[in-house]
Amino acid sequence: MNNHDIDYKLHGDDMQFVEVELDPQETVIAEAGSLMMMEDHIRMETVFGDGSNQSGGFMGKLFSAGKRMISGEGLFMTTFTNEGNEKKHVAFAAPYPGKIVPMDLSELDGKIVCQKDAFLAAAKGVSVGIEFQRKIGTGFFGGEGFIMQKLEGDGLAFIHAGGTxxxxxxxxxxxxxxxxxxxxxxxxxxxxxIEFVKGVKTFLFGGEGLFFATLRGPGSVWVQSLPFSRLASRVFSAMPQVGGAKDEGSIAKGLFNIFDGD
Structure with missing residues (x-):
């Protein structure tokens, strides 16, 4: 199935969203929960899998949805179709601070491999599947585990990541x-x-993980400066602990005031 030829515009800097322009009867697919806004005459529909093979019968749809469940994603995706007679717009927002990267799969040999939570939206016809890593070490110790996502097709796809x-x-x-x-x-x-960090002192006192990814060319690689897991870890460590002082932040202070009757 050929991908729909969509146009787009990125808005913002560190808290970006992508606005997709749909011609009549054009469709874009997106992860559930990523919608920001859409104009009138756009029909939203929840589908099994990625919506790229909806004519393949129930078993084909079920298999597509099952692959997404294995990768840790939801069973369903959402399609947005312009059923009007004029161009319409629909926008999708990234779930945390970072950047949205448009990727034209026709210029990338028809396939990219990415983090399982990096996919945001794509032109209809782009297949969102799973990529099993061939090496067992990658599966056990890789930051993204044994399974990563693969995006295949000849159209536009949008991925997001943290920081720069x-x-x-x-x-x-x-x-x-x-x-x-x-x-x-x-x-x-x-x-x-995946390569093991050499030296006992390095991984005990260096503050880094025990493993890092080794990437060997040829090809293109996209790297993020702030993984969401690192951001979440810092936020969690900065949260007030149970039994802390009353002035350890506005939220904790407000709760103490309620219990004290202030």
Missing amino acids: IQKRELAPGEVLRVDTGCLVAMTKDVDYD
Whole structure:
């Protein structure tokens, strides 16, 4: 199935959203819960899987949905179709601070591999599946686990990641070592493996993880500066603990005031 040829515009800097322009009868697919706003005459429909093979019968749809469940995603995705006679717009927002990266799969050999939670939206016809890592070490110790997402097709797809995103071009045989949580996406020809951090003192006192991703070219790699897991960890560690002082932040102070009758 050929991908729908959608146009788009990115808004914002660190809290971005993407606005997609749909011609009559054009469709875009998106993760459930990513919708920000849409204009009149756009029909929203929940579908099994990614909506790329809705003519394949019930078993085909069920298999597509099952693959998403294995990767930790929901069973359903949402399609947005312009049923009007004029161009209409629908917008999707990233779930946390960072960047949205548009990727034209026709310029990336028809496939990219990305974090399982990086996908935001895409033109209808883009297949959102799972990518099993070939090496067992990658599966057990990789920051994204044994399963990553793969986006296949010849249309536009949008992924998001935290902080600042940098694209690196790797020459044949060139190696880049990345913190496992900072890897966002890569083209299909990049060889991906997990390497153990050498030296006992390094992983005990260095403040980094025990493993990092080793990426070998040729191909393109996208890296993020602030993985959501790292952001969530810092926020959690900064939260007031049970039994803390009354002035440890406005929320905790307000709760104490309620209990004290102030």
